[in-house]
Amino acid sequence: MIIFRYFMFGLLGLMTGVLQAEPFTPELDNQVLEQLPRQLFQTTASKKVKSLRVQLKNNPNDWSSVNQLAHHYIELSKTLADPRYMGYAQAIIDPWLETAPYSIQPLVLRAIIRQNAHDFTGAMEDLDQVLSIQPGHFQANLIKATVATVQGEYSLAIEHCRRLMRRSSLFMALICQSTPASLSGNAKRSYQLLHQILSSGRMMATKESIWAWTSLAEIAWRLGYFKEADQHFQRARQVGVRDYYWLKTYADFLLQQKRPLDVIQLIAVETKNDSLLLRLAIAEKLTSSRQLPDHVTWLNDRFQLNRKRGSSIHQGDEARFILYFGNQPEMALQLAWQNWLIQREPTDIYILLKAAIAAHDDETIKEVKQWMAINKTEDVVIQGILATQAGDGYEI
Amino acid sequence: MKSNILLLVLLFLSPFAWSHKASDSFLNLSAEQNVISGRWDIALRDLEFALGLDEDNNGAITWQELRNQSQIIENYAFSQLQVKNRTDVCTREMHSLQVDYHTDGAYAVLNFDLYCSQSIAELNINYQLFFDLDPTHRGLLQIRKSNFSEFVVFSPDHQQENFTLGQSNHWQSLRQFVAEGIWHIWAGYDHLLFLICLLLPSVVRKTSIGWEQKDYLRNILWQVGKIVTAFTIAHSITLILAVLQLVSLPSRLVESAIACSVILVAVNNLYPFFREKAWSVAFAFGLIHGFGFASVLSSMDLTSGGLGVALFGFNLGVEVGQLAIVAIILPSAYFLRSSWFYQRMILQAGSLAIMMLAVIWFLQRALDLRIYEA
Structure with missing residues (x-):
């Protein structure tokens, strides 16, 4: 029956966009159709956004309004995990770069x-442009280090983290460096160093703190220090802000630790968020939850839609979805490869390896192993995936 | 400002695939002659940002708040969408504003028609909705005209698209309807058995002492020709009447009557009472069977190539199917007609079996019983 359902959702997925639900005319005037997130109407920031939009409308050439508004949008897109706000920010910044292509901010x-x-x-x-004008630009170096880490260019990342030291922020430089260093042969040292820094009790801003403790937890996880990793994840949680990156990473950790019930408890309400919904669905499959068929259908619809609109940023998640729920290793492998060409974070390695194992593609496994040997990757999750060779057992 | 930027950088140190669905609108257009009927789903979240729907600023967008803005929404949306047929801008008539839920929330549904001055052939669609506010917005268009269907994504880099819808291919749709006709006569057991029952006794005649073979092939062919032609003319008449919606009968009545017709012709094979009047029986019941065909045809898309093509093609298909049955049954019946096997086993036992099956159909259809799912 379950298999039949998955087959059916495949068929249904093909028709997504063609078949739509029936529209309706609400019966009651006061029927609430959409509830906006609190951040959009209740907070001082939301009032500020409204007034800034008016200001900008009256005076489109005021960089200060653009700058402030763009910051608000970018922050909203993060807190709501809603890409619209990135688009809104882009819409007001693009015209500035058309008239002044080399303006740093x-x-x-x-x-x-x-x-x-x-x-x-x-x-x-963009970052190289900024750095060619101001080689020591703090933010540009930090972002460049981050992008390089995501792309698996660890020495480039470390180089740009070190440039931060020259700007008198040793602390930031060390946090920045810990992830790329841990992924290129210095996992234990990075862990000890970062742990030491964070235990020193130095005051940190909210987001800084979440970022640092989550990074530490991830390094501990890859080293196989599961108990410590969980503790560090909890420290990040105690900061008290619901952070989507943290949620996604911790959900993966819990899945890998075979704690699906904790995953459901953690993210049961986050069904609008594709990445979290995927993790929720995996947990639901492990616990045979009744919600599963609905959630699988939703995920399928959304991945189909993303493909239609030409968005490729979900390929890693989609590969995982197809491997796990669609049971199509070849297709998952193809997506995992496309994803691998863009980004090379540990989760991207996991899905590529799992898909390659499932599709019996020894060539890919060999290539990934070579890549890991060159980078001296240390990761117990990868070891686990390679050890099982069946591609199962690890739900990550 | 520096610390502000630092915060932002920190926000994004670990890139996180946007998990929330991005902004999309869904535009469905289907063209027929000079009218395009459309449905446009636009997210309330997007409309709220562009126009401000939440009047009382309580974070809840109600049906009333949406409806109050319906004129503004309509004007705004259609100022960002231009549909031209060749050079002629099609005018819009808004029908209703409704609501639908997609996986990411509520959408306003704009139901409308676009009237173009000429039959729709070359459409130029220009879509700009929200691009000035959100370059990541996409407009997902599904456009249809009879056999033509295309899916297009509009983006800031791709705001225009031309479609050559042209005339639908009559030959193609004719072939499709012919195939449907053939298929229906073969797959609809009741029509098939009705015809077989009518044909079986055409090679023999009942006398006081039993069955005897007919001798003249010409007479047999003449008899069969009359039966088939009468059946054809009759079902064509009712098929046309029903498809044009001049006459309509409840399908339960039609289906029961068709079953009844099979019973009668089967009984006639055991105790002949039509005699030489078989063709008029074929005509009378052909009228009923025509309504049965019509119910099949009306479940198909008749717009492709027009109603004429559909009726002609379907009828032609039914004829071809019938002739194929005649071509299979008649020669074997002719050669076996003098045998005991034909007269007893095929004609009598066969008709009896068919009659029993038809009785079951009849009970099932008339009384809505579920005895055997045909």
Whole structure:
């Protein structure tokens, strides 16, 4: 029956967009059709956004309004995990770069936007532009280090992290460096160093703190220090802000630790978020939840839609979805490869390897192993995946 | 500002695939002659950002708030969408504003028609909705005209698209309807058995002592020709009447009557009472069978190539199917007609079996019983 359902959702997926639900005319005037997130109407920031939009309308050439508004949008897109707000920011920044292509602040903002659209090449171009004008530019170096880490260019990342030291921020430089260093043969040292820094009790801003503790937890996880990893994840949680990157990473950790019930408890409400919905669905499959068929159908619809609109930023997740729910290893492998060409974070390695194992593609496995040997990758999750060779057992 | 940017950088140190669905609108257009009927789904979240729907600023967008803005939404949306047939801008008539839920929330549904001055042939569609506010927005268009269907994604870099819809291919749709006709006569057991029952006794005649073979092939062919022609003319008449919606009968009545017709012709093979009047029986029941064909045809898309093509093609297909049955049954019946096997086993036992099956159909259809799912 379950298999039949999956088959059917495949068929249904083909018709997505063709078949739509029936529209309706609400019966009651006061029927609530859409509830906006609190951040959009209740907060001081939301009022500020409204007034800034009016200001900008009256005076389109005021960089200060553009700059402030762009910051608000980018922040909203993060807190709501809603890409629309990145688009809104882009819409007001683009005209500035058309008239003044070398202005540093707009370039940095555009790099952030491009990075988040997974346009890493475009982001790097903007950052190089900024760094050619101001080689020591703090933000540009930090973002460049991040993008390089995501792309698996660890020595480039470390180089740009070190440039931060010259700007008197040893602390930031060390946090920045810990992830790329841990992924290129210095996992234990990075862990100890970062742990030491974070345990020193130095005050950190909210987001800084979440970022640092999550990074530490990830390094601990890859080293196989599961108990410590969980503790570090909890420290990040205690900061008290619901952070989507943290949610996604911790959900993966819990899945790998075979704690699907904890995953469901953690993200049961996050069904509008594709990445989290995928992790929720995996947990639901492991616990044979009744919600599963609905969630699988939704995911299928959304991946289909993303493909239709030509968006490729979900390929890693889609590969995982297809491997796990669609049972089509070849297709998953193809997507995992396309994803691998764009980004090379540990989760991207996991899915590529799992798909390659499932599709019996020894060539890919060999290539990934070579890549890991060159980079001296240390990761118990990868070891686990390679050890099982069946591609199962690890739900990540 | 520096610390502000630093915060932003920190926000994104670990890139996170946008998980929330991005902004899309869904535009469905289907063209027929000079009218395009359309449905446009636009996310309330997007309309809220562009126009401000939440009047009382309480974060809840109600049906009333949406409806209050319906004129503004309509004007805004259609100022960003231009549909031209050749050089002629098609005018819009808004029908209703409704609501639908997609996986990411509520959408306003704009139901409308576009009237073009000439029959739709070459469409030029220019889509700009929200591109000035959100370059990541996409317009997903599905456009249809009879056999033509195309899917297009509009983006800031791709705001225009031309479609050559042209005239639909009559030959292609004719072939499609012919095939449907053939298929229907073969797959619809009741029509098939009705014809077989009518044909079986045409090679023999009942006398006081039993069955005897007919001798003249010419007479047999003449008899068969009359039966088939009468059946054809009759079902064509009712098929046309029904498809043009001049006459309509409840399908339960039609289906029961068709079953009844099979019973009667089968009984006639056991205790002949039509005699030489078989062709008029074929005509009378042909009228009923025509309504049965019509119910099949009306479930198909008749717009492709027009109604004439559909009726002609379907009828032609039914004829071809019938002739194929005649071509299979008649020669074997002719050669076997003098045998005991034909007269007893095929004609009598066969008709009896058919009659029993038809009785089951009749009970099932008339009384809505579920005895055997045909």
